[in-house]
Amino acid sequence: MSDIMLNPVIPSPCYVCEESKLEHNLQIMERVQREAGVDIILALKGFAMWSTFDLVGKYLKGCTASSVWEAKLAKFEMGKEVHAFSPAYKPADMDELLNLVNHISFNSLGQWQRYKEQVLGRGISAGIRLNPEHREAETELYDPSAPGSRLGIRVADLAGADLSGIEGFHVHNLCECDSYATERTLLAVEKRFAKWLPSIKWLNLGGGHLMTKKGYNLQHLIDTLIQFKQRHPHIHIILEPGSAVAWQTGSLVSEVVDIVENEGQIAILDISATGHMPDVLEMPYRPMVTGAGEPGEKAFDYKLGGNSCLAGDVIDTYSFDHKLAVGERVIFEDMIHYTMVKTTFFNGVEHPAIGIIRTTGEFELIREFNYQDFRNRLS
Known part of the structure; x- marks a missing residue:
């Protein structure tokens, strides 16, 4: 990564x-x-x-x-x-x-x-x-x-x-x-x-x-x-x-929006499993998170959840070396194939932007999404 x-x-x-x-x-x-x-x-x-x-x-x-x-x-x-x-x-x-x-x-x-x-x-x-x-x-x-x-x-x-x-x-x-x-x-x-x-x-x-x-x-x-x-x-x-x-060509960048407690720590992110990485729920499978481990492997466990109103919009539980903070980034690895092609605007959750890191190391923002994109898919 x-x-x-x-x-x-x-x-x-x-x-x-x-x-x-x-x-x-x-x-x-x-x-x-x-x-x-x-x-x-x-x-x-x-x-x-x-x-x-x-x-x-x-x-x-x-x-x-x-x-x-x-x-x-x-x-x-x-x-x-x-x-x-x-x-x-x-x-x-x-x-x-x-x-x-x-x-x-x-x-x-x-x-x-x-x-x-x-x-x-x-x-x-x-x-x-x-x-x-x-x-x-x-x-x-x-x-x-x-x-x-x-x-x-x-x-x-x-x-x-x-x-x-x-x-x-x-x-x-x-x-x-x-x-x-x-x-x-x-x-x-x-x-x-x-x-x-x-x-x-x-x-x-x-x-x-x-x-x-x-x-x-x-x-x-x-x-x-x-x-x-x-x-x-x-x-x-x-x-x-x-x-x-x-395969393994890029990631989904997200960040922590809030942390709540219910039989453990739950980090709510600015992405949605059902909206932006649906194979996580459909297959299902557990995506890799940069710097994270299996539950109990590292000092601090967090259930990672999406920002939609679907009760099951949960990715999985991961452990980290440190306490997560609001605003901290969480990087999901290998999220370019069978992800962007399957996304939705469910619940009006902010759709991830799309960018490329060029071979020069520079980042180019290719596309951002807005309310009009959400509105225009409906009638």
Whole structure:
């Protein structure tokens, strides 16, 4: 964690992306592309900070979008390849998407048949999403291969289908997984969908490849992809990570607004778990706090709570070496991916600003939010 996070020039609350760390992650991904001969694109559902797209676009091939608005963001802010997947497209979606995308994947055979004639002849490569019925994600909420999943076509439902016009398969069943999960997934795809592999041009392995995490076996990922390509030299591989792009690239700066007592000390912050870091409650998970430890590990325990009226707007209990004071900053680490993209204006709580620490060490405030932003989302 950079000491600059404590610099008073940075407002509170604020998401702060560190440009040098983002570029380091992108360089790792560029190595995978180069050595494995694959394409990596940014999944906007995980990281859509378009003020960094000039940098991201220097390394990655483009973006993948799950909606018309994301596709527009990819097209107009990065200007490289745009791939799309959605659980279901409305006719109005299709009218707009076909002017924005290079690749489009369909979640069901019914959707493909409905829009097939619109897609064909436009130079857009079409694919379908498969459900490999192979589970790797630890959290059920994020497991597309869980029983009863609405995502992807099972092999039993593909039998006898007319796939004329389909050029690729889209498989996404990972969530912050290692390279061995990728290898097992590829083997599952080969086992279940072997009869169709000779007829496709590309295989999109989705996201969840946490290749920028410390300890990730990058060489194993590269070797796994190369070996698959040796077995299927006609298939081009695409990866679309979200978390891995922005992994450990920045933090959420907050400060203590009040301290109350109820079976222990409770520090109320100027951020909201439900509004500004919802995965803390949804997964749930415990974010790292700079300088803090587990309960009882250090001298002073504090439950950290948000500033909304939701009773459950609580992050967790942390211990500190000193007593917290009103106005003191609390820094939540690794808060750039799957945070800004999921925020709300719930309860009218002040929305965190967005800033970048440039490679020069200087802080640049990119965006602040105000009452008009809150008002304009309502009617």
